[in-house]
Amino acid sequence: MDPTGHAGGAAGLMEGVHPIGEVLSRAAAGDFPTVDGGWRRVDPWRSGVEGVVAFTGHAFLAVDDAISDGTLVALSPDGFGGASNPRLVSRLAGSGWIDALDIVLVARGAGGEPALVPRSDLRNHPRAEHATSVRSDVATYGYAAPGDHTLVTLSTGLGGLPEVGLETDPAQDHVGADVVRDALTLVPEDQVVVAACAPGNARALRAFMAGGFEPVASVQLWRPER
Template identity: 90%
Template sequence: MDPIGRAGAVPGLMGDVHPIGEVLSRAVDGDFPAVDGGWRRVEPWRSGVEGVVAFTGHAYLAVDDEISDGTLSGLGPDGFGGASNPRLVSRLAGSGWIDALDIVLVARGAGGEPALVPRSDLRNHPRAQHATSVRSDVATYGYAAPDDHTLVTLSTGLGGLLEVGLETDPAKDHVGAQVVRDALTLVPEDEVVVAACAPGNARALRAFMAAGFEPVASVQLWRPER
């Protein structure tokens, strides 16, 4: 197997699906990449943002063509942790911003009557600003009460899939899992949606899993300055 095999866009029902979006969509149903220690280079799904998505025994590196195949291969990526090596990530990011290593979780939308409403007043929330820096088409939602600052972001994110993020208002008596369930009503029924959660954020991780999300991979993003 050629470990640096390049993957192009995969035709899908919603147009060209990014290879990482394709593999995450399959993971929802338990169909994972081969556990072969391999890795694959793909084009970034968003201009100015690169990253590594690692599954059990297989990894995907979304890196701009500015980095040659030889340079990338020489950094020693592999599907058994090498593609997420901090030295590799640091080399690719240069002096640019590097995000935390996150767990990737997947679920399907619930559809139906939305449990949340658009909240443009939350657009300047730090979590919304972070989402805007690495995702596209970011929309902010929350509960109708104007004094409730619980935030849900819905955007085009990892691999071109819908991505959800949230932060509950500590002044309100919200259960995290219920906020996640309410967020899923914003996503069309059965459409794949992803979320990223820091491994140490056990409270958020438990909330996503209690609401039906399943962990399938890890992701680390960076905005390169080389």
């Protein structure tokens, strides 16, 4: 299989838009890659971060030029789970950090009057620091009350799309789904926005889905040291 040009539903991507961002945007509209077991190699969307994004029956491997096409082919990726094989991910990451396998969810921005305010005092929150390690242009938001430490991060994330992350303050009575809806007011109306959630974090997953997100794919990121 040609790792750089197998179509499988990925043909005709918009010029100037990262392939992962384009495919996720199409998935948000109900247009998914072809279920053919195929995979495609693409450039990373962020320097120093690589990953695999897998849809039903089709996968995308974002790796830099240090990995040859021959090496990728020898690792036997495929769109039926092979591209997310832990041995493949470990080989590509080398001794670098490997993130958990996450569910990718998509929604659309609500626009309008933002329900959250900038909170620079939350910049050192562990979730904000994690976002900074794998995303770009990370901004931190929350509620106006200074004693409320509910955090929402908004950044340039997966495939160059806006990406949100959040953590509610357990001392407050916020409902997770309401925080998700408030986070969507930070994104222009109808703009596709993504979120990533560990499958085992069922409470967060339910909150994202109740707040308007839908699952479309999986993602596993790593910062390679080869």
